[in-house]
Amino acid sequence: MMSIPETPSLLPIVYGIYAIASLVLTIVLARILFRHGEVLLADVFDDRPELAKAVNQLLVVGFYLVNFGYALFMLRGGHAHDAVTAIEALASKLGTLLLSLAAMHFLNLFFFHRMRRKARLADMPPPVREHGYLEGQAA
């Protein structure tokens, strides 16, 4: 009987690809967020452009922190003794990362939307029609 030779774990390769992929993804997404978030924030703080810039920078810093922290956190466990399990491990890790990025992205968009709506509210007319004009005061 021949014993099955000990195959080297493919986990280091999986982790390497995962690290590079999450790094690239985070940077690319943060840049997109930064570029397009600026447009939205400029609309919210149209009287104070420097505030829009500051908020945008802070949001992107927060995005980097959460993503890198989460990506590092995900870098554990998993088995990869052959190519198939290696690909599975990589896919499940990247999939979880992408889904959480998507959740964060939509949360971000929601906050932008809310901020914009709040800013718009300040110069909106009353939502109900007047019942008429007081006598002698019709404008």
Next chain:
Amino acid sequence: MNELTVFYDAHCPFCVRCRDWLASEPAHVPLRLIDADSAEAAGRCGSLRGLGAHLVVADERGRFWMGAAAFIVCLWALKRFRGWAFALTHPWLAGLAALAFETISAHRGSLSLLVAGKRCEGSCARPSTAYR
């Protein structure tokens, strides 16, 4: 709009409570709170039917709102509640909000007894006149 005048029922302790709350809230549009039974109210509103029985709000151009709509305009004028004014006029909520306001308005005599321990001085029981 530069100013809103709110004509409230000063004979009704519950309404006076509401007036105090309105006066304490930061506003987008300054609110002037005037007794609906005063000479100034009579001078501005003339023979407006329902004044005193219903909440009335007027702007400096003479546009006026009554009842639930007047309450919505009050909310709209307040910094913290402008969002509520739009939420409560959404088609899904508008009817319910107006009904709630009318119910509270119609029972402000009992509410006065509840919140201030005092009855209205007569006028709260005034039958309501249609304004729509």
